[in-house]
Structure formats: structure tokens, C-alpha cells
Amino acid sequence: MTKFLLSVHVLAAIVAIGPVTVAASMFPPAARRAMAAPDDPRATETVRLLHRICRVYATIGVVVPVFGFATASTMGVLGDAWLIVSIALTALAALVLVALVLPRQSALLEGGDGSREATVRLAMFTGVFNLLWAAVTVLMIVRPGSTTGA
Template identity: 85%
Template sequence: MTKFLLAVHVLAAIVAIGPVTVAASMFPPAARRALAAPDDPQAAQTLRLLHRICRVYAVVGVVVPVFGFGTARAMGVLGDTWLIVSIALTVLAALVLGALVLPGQEALVEGGSGGREATVRLAMLTGVFNLLWATVTVLMIVRPGSTTGA
């Protein structure tokens, strides 16, 4: 059962979190292009598509920690420091995405003010989000204190 839970957890992370990190990273440059060409319908359409990808996959991404908790329980590592840190970083990443990145994208999609400054702020927040996920990924692989030798 542990192998099944771990496989689903890893696949869900790849399928759900990967598209969010890529689409969120593509959004700020696309927003700058859209701001530079306000009459270009394709630029606006690209922003809407990237924002929709981020929203949808953010919701789908909920399965990652769900299967992660199941895997951790089956492996008996729920109290391990590396897992607790990973959980805290995952919560922080979700907050950055849900409270800062997605609303920032929404404002730009709807033509909100802020212009270039808004895209720079969004790029920074997206970078923080991606860095948090990269750190969680490293912790999941390296697992400090693990006896597996990884």
C-alpha cells in the first residue's frame, strides 16, 4: 500500500504542481507583453489561459498533500522533522499561490492598474512560490535523517 500511495503522491505532484509552476512563471512576461500591446486580443487570451491553468491545477494540487499524508502515515514518518518542515513549506506555498499570485494574476487579467510594477511584483511572488516547491521537492528526496541512505 505504501508504494501505491507514494506513486500516486509523486504522480499527483508532477501532474498538478508542474503546470502551476510553469504557467505561473509564464504569466508575468505574458502580462508585460499584453500591457505593451493593449489592443492585441491574443495577448489577453494568453493571460486568461495561463490564469485558468493556474487556478484549475491549484485546486487539483490538493490531492498532493492528501496522498502525502497517507504515504507519511504508512511509512511511519509523520513526526519526522523533514516532513514537518515540508508540510509548513507546502502550506506557505499554498498561501502564496492562493492569497498573492492568483489574485495578482486576476487583477492583471481584468485590466487592473499597476502596470509594469504589478508584473514585477507578480514575478517575484511566483519565484517565491516556485522556490518553496523546489525546497519541498528536495526535502522529499533527501529526507534529512533518513536511514535509507538517500
């Protein structure tokens, strides 16, 4: 059962979180291009598509911690420090995405703060989100104190 849960957890992370990190990273430069060419419907549609990818895959991404908790429970590592840190970083990444990245994407789409500075701030928050996920990924691979030799 552990191998199944771990497989679903890893696959969900790849399929759900990967597209969010890529689409969110592509959004600020795409938004700048769309602002520079307001009459280009293709540029606007690209930005809308990237935002939709971020929203949909962020929702699907809820599966990752659900299966992560199930996997950790069957492995008996729920109290391990590396997992607790991973959980905290995951929660922080989710908070950054939901509170800072997605609302700023929406504001840019709705014609709110359409300045270059707004896209730079969005890029910064997106970078923080991506770095948090990178740290979680490293912790999941290294697993300090692991007896697997990895």
C-alpha cells in the same frame, strides 16, 4: 499500499504542481506583452489561459498533500522533522499562491493595476512560490535521517 500512495503522491505533484509553477512563471511576461499590445487578442488570450491553468491545477494540487499525509502515515514518519518542515513549506507555498499570486493575476486580467511594477511584484511572488516548492522537493528526496541511503 505505501508504494501505491507514494506513486500517486509523486505523480500528482508532477502533474498538478508542475503546470502551476510553469504557467505562473510565464504569466508576468505574458501580461507585460498583452499590456504593450492591448489590441492583440492573442496576447490577451494567452494571459487568460495561463491564469486558468494556474487556477485549475492549483485546485487539483490539493491531492498532493492528501496523498502525502497518507503516504507518511503508512511509512510512520509523520513526526519526523523533515516532514514537518515540508508540511510547513507546502502550507506556505499554498498561501503564497492563493493569497498573493492568483489574486494579482486576476487583478491584471480585470484591468486593475496594469503597471509594469505590478507584473514585477507578481513575478517576485511567483518566484517565492516556486522556491518553496523546490525546497519541498529537495526535502522529499533527501529526507534527512532516512535509512534508505538516499
